[in-house]
Structure formats: structure tokens, C-alpha cells
Amino acid sequence: MKKRTFLLKFSALLLVLSYFSGIFTASSVYAEEDILTITQNAGYQTSxxxxxxxxxxxxxxxxxxxxxxxxxxxxxxxxxxxxxxxxxxxxxxxxxxxxxxxxxxxxxxxxxxxxxxxxxxxxxxxxxxxxxxxxxxxxxxxxxxxxxxxxxxxxxxxxxxxxxxxxxxxxxxxxxxxxxxxxxxxxxxxxxxxxxxxxxxxxxxxxxxxxxxxxxxxxxxxxxxxxxxxxxxxxxxxxxxxxxxxxxxxxxxxxxxxxxxxxxxxxxxxxxxxxxxxxxxxxxxxxxxxxxxxxxxxxxxxxxxxxxxxxxxxxxxxxxxxxxxxxYKQLLTKGKQTINGEELNVSQDLYGVIQKGTEPTFTLSANQITFDNGLSEVSPTITAPSAEFQYAKKLKALQNSALLKNANQKNGLSTFFVNGLLIVLGLLLMALAKLFKKEPPAGSPKKINPLVIFGVLLALVGVGLSIYTLVVGPWL
The missing domain is CATH 3.40.710.10 (DD-peptidase/beta-lactamase superfamily)
Structure with missing residues (x-):
């Protein structure tokens, strides 16, 4: 029973001390932030x-x-x-x-x-x-x-x-x-x-x-x-x-x-x-x-x-x-950075205000990097400092896809050129065969000119490859 009474009294004493300690602390913080106290502590005579x-x-x-x-x-x-x-x-x-x-x-x-x-x-x-x-x-x-x-x-x-x-x-x-x-x-x-x-x-x-x-x-x-x-x-x-x-x-x-x-x-x-x-x-x-x-x-x-x-x-x-x-200082430099465990490519240097002796905490949102310094802008019309970025892996993938796309475009153009050339050559051979065609003697069986056969084959190959290119992609 005595032990329980002692614990209750001790707890009450702690609560009272905590209360007055809180008041003292709050007063100290207020005094520290008061402009009059700041000015007097800086050595100026004022009231x-x-x-x-x-x-x-x-x-x-x-x-x-x-x-x-x-x-x-x-x-x-x-x-x-x-x-x-x-x-x-x-x-x-x-x-x-x-x-x-x-x-x-x-x-x-x-x-x-x-x-x-x-x-x-x-x-x-x-x-x-x-x-x-x-x-x-x-x-x-x-x-x-x-x-x-x-x-x-x-x-x-x-x-x-x-x-x-x-x-x-x-x-x-x-x-x-x-x-x-x-x-x-x-x-x-x-x-x-x-x-x-x-x-x-x-x-x-x-x-x-x-x-x-x-x-x-x-x-x-x-x-x-x-x-x-x-x-x-x-x-x-x-x-x-x-x-x-x-x-x-x-x-x-x-x-x-x-x-x-x-x-x-x-x-x-x-x-x-x-x-x-x-x-x-x-x-x-x-x-x-x-x-x-x-x-x-x-x-x-x-x-x-x-x-x-x-x-x-x-x-x-x-x-x-x-x-x-x-x-006010530079917080990030342009280029490759690792932030919050992510590899990024930052588009520009990032400057901002920070409390001396601290490190900034960055936030990644969409394609913007911002940082939290606990400060607000004087007006909502003024935006907080930020920098644009891209995730390094996504950037590489985008670059690769762009290269692939460009390559496909170039290969596609080359393929269609070759396909077209085959068709044109085939038609040209058929036209030449007709131009230099000789009539066979009377009663002789008609023979197909090899140039015609070769021309038809070239033209068919060209058409076939063109269809393949349209459906599947460049064959070159």
C-alpha cells in the first residue's frame, strides 16, 4: 500500500514538473523568437x-x-x-x-x-x-x-x-x-x-x-x-x-x-x-x-x-x-544524380535556401525535383525552386527506342528502294524482251524468251518483298 502511495505521489510530482517545464520551454522559445529580444541580444539599445x-x-x-x-x-x-x-x-x-x-x-x-x-x-x-x-x-x-x-x-x-x-x-x-x-x-x-x-x-x-x-x-x-x-x-x-x-x-x-x-x-x-x-x-x-x-x-x-x-x-x-x-546555394548539379535511391538525369542545376549545417530532403514528383526546407513562399504567385529530371533507365530506354526507330526508318527506306528496284528491273527486262523479240519460222513451236522469265521473276520477288516489308518489317 505504501509502495502504491509513493508511486502515485511520485507520478503527480513528475506531472507538475513536466507542466512547468513545458511553460518554461514555451516561454523561452517565444522569447528567443521575439524581435525585441533578438535586437537587444544583438547589442542594440532599444525598448x-x-x-x-x-x-x-x-x-x-x-x-x-x-x-x-x-x-x-x-x-x-x-x-x-x-x-x-x-x-x-x-x-x-x-x-x-x-x-x-x-x-x-x-x-x-x-x-x-x-x-x-x-x-x-x-x-x-x-x-x-x-x-x-x-x-x-x-x-x-x-x-x-x-x-x-x-x-x-x-x-x-x-x-x-x-x-x-x-x-x-x-x-x-x-x-x-x-x-x-x-x-x-x-x-x-x-x-x-x-x-x-x-x-x-x-x-x-x-x-x-x-x-x-x-x-x-x-x-x-x-x-x-x-x-x-x-x-x-x-x-x-x-x-x-x-x-x-x-x-x-x-x-x-x-x-x-x-x-x-x-x-x-x-x-x-x-x-x-x-x-x-x-x-x-x-x-x-x-x-x-x-x-x-x-x-x-x-x-x-x-x-x-x-x-x-x-x-x-x-x-x-x-x-x-x-x-x-x-x-542560398547550389543543391544539385546538372547531369547524373542518385536521389532517394533512384538514378536520375537532372536537366539543370538546382539552387535554393537551406538551413546551415543541414542537408536537403528531395521529393520526386512527375518529372520535377523539389526539396523540403520547411519554408513557404511570400506569395502564392511565386513558385518554389525545382528542377526537371528523367529516370536514367527510362531515359536510356527512350534513347534506345529512338535509335531503333531511326534505324528502322532508315532500313525501311533502304528496303523499299531495293524492292522497287527489283520490280523496275523486272519490268525493264520484260520490255527489252518484247523489243528484241524475233518471230519464229512458220510451223515452229513458240518459245518463251528467257529475259521475260527472268523479268517476271524479278518483278514477283520485288512485289513479294514489298508485301513482307509492310507486314513484318524491313528485311535488310
Whole structure:
């Protein structure tokens, strides 16, 4: 009885310890994955006040998600919206509508916008021609609202509302399912004092997007227009050089190497801040073969400008976490491979993201090789990496059957040629026999010309062999 009581008490104690151990473990895992803890553990001084409302990290080649915290929260992206405007400019250039050297003549309205103190701008002078290249630098380095408007008007021949519709159409095309644009630059239309007014568009509405959607936009921007980083990576650049309108632009992306939160490999993309959106950040960095994209939304509060720097602390910390955990590399080489016990012939090299120190698990389906890394794509419109293959035995059988088929075709042609030749020779001999036929003397018995006999035999053999070839196959 005592023994039974002891066992019951011991079992109860184990259950209690297991319960609290589970709570502790779950708390530890949560703490380890919390962006604030990750950032503090990385050595950055920050607090819960600055903790981002949403964040995401994806790998730039595959679009696979390496980190996500509230990625589908609706948020005002502020000037990150300029990335969509830049996308449409690069697309128009690719379509041959204009070039980087094309100039835009500044209007009185452009000059007036550039003088609005509340907007982030560069200096624009009415009547001056500004190259598209310099306006792109102003948009993506200085975050100039007026430069963005000038580029948007170039794309649509000054149809401001049409450009907004293009932005929203492109968002749908790219799979940005929770994004709506109301202006081209991130600043609400009303703040332009009437100098920028897309007809039929709500002047007071903020653009709406999510961390996921902005990551999708950044993925496509870098994939389709990789030169984007040329315009997002300078920490400082002079536009309109060697003219009276030369101007030095400063980048607000403080994670660029050499700036306050310089991060190894960082070369873009765009910052953004507003009273309703707080401080936001879309970034990309590359190390070796691995390029990452991240989006940080809602750091701090507009009233506390420290958020402008704090967003980079969080961005750098989760970049570190992703770079230290994952890598993009070649997983299979083209050619003969043995996978899951099967001998295969792989049609191309296979690259993908994998956790460091692990080996990929491959899946063979139909004629596609895929691998499981536990990651999902940022959008269903982006397909996971795969490679085509053929089973080596089947491939050999197919090759042999093809060779046999070709051989049969060649032999068939040769056989029919010989068959036909026999028939023609037979007919020719019969014709010659008739041509040189001599009448026998009167009263003599008629004799069959040997040429006729031989000709008939040749013709019959040719016909017989032709029938055999059709029914059985080539006899050669």
C-alpha cells in the first residue's frame, strides 16, 4: 500500500514538473523568437516602445520567408510607396517609352511643390530640364516627393490619376493582395497644396499595404530590375553635376555601410516615415550568394524621432538572424544524380535556401525535383525552386527506342528502294524482251524468251518483298 502511495505521489510530482517545464520551454522559445529580444541580444539599445508593429525577412532569389511577425497587418508604408513608382518608371524604360537620359522640363507646379517645407524634397527650378536618371536618384536617395511626381507625370503624360491606377493594377498583378495606393510618393495628396491632385482619388487617404506585400514588391523590383540598387545604395550623391543646379543628396538609410547603423552588404532599398505610419524600412543586403529582403513597419511614434534610427537596429538584428541561420546555394548539379535511391538525369542545376549545417530532403514528383526546407513562399504567385529530371533507365530506354526507330526508318527506306528496284528491273527486262523479240519460222513451236522469265521473276520477288516489308518489317 505504501509502495502504491509513493508511486502515485511520485507520478503527480513528475506531472507538475513536466507542466512547468513545458511553460518554461514555451516561454523561452517565444522569447528567443521575439524581435525585441533578438535586437537587444544583438547589442542594440532599444525598448518595447520602439518594437515594430510588423516585420518580415525573405530570401531574394526564391521569395521564401525566413522570418515573419504580423506580416499581414494593414499599415501606411509612407515613402516606401516610392518603390512602386520606381517600378513603373523602370518598366516604362524597359518598354522603350523613354530612357535614363530623357529629360523632364520642370513646371511652375513642380517648383512650388519643391518649396513646401513639410514635404521631403530636393530643389527644383521651373523651366530646367532634369534627366530621368537624376530624378530617380532624388526619389530613392533623397526620398524627394517632387521628383516622384515628375517621374509619374512622365510615365502617364501628366495624367496623375492614371498613374495611381497603374500602381494599383501593378500591385494586383504582383500578388499584393492587401495594398491600395492613393498617391505616388507616400505623402497624402492634400499636403501638396493643390499642386498635385489626381482627379477622383481621395486626397486625404493614406496608402495602405503590409510587410508581406512590400516584400513582394521588393522581390519583383530586384528580380526584374536589378539595377535598382544603383539608385538605392549611394550614401551621398550629386545630381545635375556641372550645372548651376547641382545638388548633393543624402540617404536616410542609415544601415548603408559607412553610416550610423552601417550593415555589411546593405545596398538599399527605401525608408519611409509619417505621422500615421511611424518609422518604416524596406531593406536588402547581400552576403556571398545570399541576398535577403526585409520590411520593418511601425517603429516607435512620429513624435519621437529616435524611431528613425531605431528601425535600423531591428532591421540589422533580424538580418543577422537570417544570415546566420540560412544560406542560398547550389543543391544539385546538372547531369547524373542518385536521389532517394533512384538514378536520375537532372536537366539543370538546382539552387535554393537551406538551413546551415543541414542537408536537403528531395521529393520526386512527375518529372520535377523539389526539396523540403520547411519554408513557404511570400506569395502564392511565386513558385518554389525545382528542377526537371528523367529516370536514367527510362531515359536510356527512350534513347534506345529512338535509335531503333531511326534505324528502322532508315532500313525501311533502304528496303523499299531495293524492292522497287527489283520490280523496275523486272519490268525493264520484260520490255527489252518484247523489243528484241524475233518471230519464229512458220510451223515452229513458240518459245518463251528467257529475259521475260527472268523479268517476271524479278518483278514477283520485288512485289513479294514489298508485301513482307509492310507486314513484318524491313528485311535488310
Amino acid at each position: 518595447d516602445f520602439y518594437k515594430p508593429k510588423a516585420s518580415i525577412v525573405i530570401e531574394a532569389q526564391t521569395g521564401q520567408v525566413l522570418w515573419a511577425d504580423n506580416p499581414d497587418l494593414n499599415w501606411n508604408p509612407a515613402s516606401i510607396a516610392k518603390l512602386m513608382s520606381a517600378y513603373l518608371v523602370f518598366e516604362a524604360i524597359a518598354q522603350g517609352k523613354f530612357t535614363l537620359e530623357t529629360t523632364v522640363k520642370a513646371t511652375d507646379s513642380d517648383q512650388a511643390i519643391s518649396q513646401i517645407y513639410e514635404l521631403s524634397n530636393n530643389t527644383i527650378v521651373s523651366g530646367v530640364d532634369y534627366p530621368v536618371r537624376d530624378l530617380l536618384y532624388a526619389t530613392l536617395v533623397q526620398s524627394s516627393n517632387v521628383a516622384t511626381v515628375m517621374l509619374a507625370n512622365l510615365v502617364t503624360a501628366n495624367d496623375e490619376a492614371k498613374f495611381i491606377h497603374l500602381m494599383n493594377d501593378k500591385a494586383k498583378e504582383l500578388g499584393m493582395t492587401k495594398t491600395t495606393f492613393y498617391n505616388c510618393s507616400g505623402a497624402d495628396t492634400a499636403s501638396f497644396n493643390g499642386y498635385y491632385n489626381p482627379v477622383g482619388i481621395d486626397q486625404n487617404a493614406d496608402n495602405v499595404s503590409t510587410a508581406r506585400d512590400l516584400a513582394i514588391l521588393s522581390y519583383h523590383l530586384l528580380k526584374e530590375y536589378p539595377d535598382t540598387v544603383t539608385y538605392t545604395s549611394p550614401t551621398q550623391i550629386t545630381i545635375m553635376e556641372n550645372t548651376p543646379y547641382a545638388e548633393v543628396l543624402e540617404n536616410h538609410n542609415y544601415s548603408l555601410p559607412g553610416l550610423a547603423y552601417g550593415y555589411e552588404g546593405a545596398d538599399g532599398l527605401k525608408t519611409g516615415s509619417s505621422p500615421t505610419g511611424g518609422f518604416n524600412y524596406a531593406a536588402t543586403a547581400v552576403r556571398g550568394e545570399t541576398r535577403l529582403i526585409e520590411v520593418i513597419l511601425g517603429v516607435g511614434d512620429w513624435e519621437d524621432q529616435n524611431g528613425e534610427l531605431q528601425r535600423h537596429a531591428f532591421g540589422n538584428a533580424i538580418f543577422d538572424r537570417a544570415f546566420s541561420t540560412y544560406e
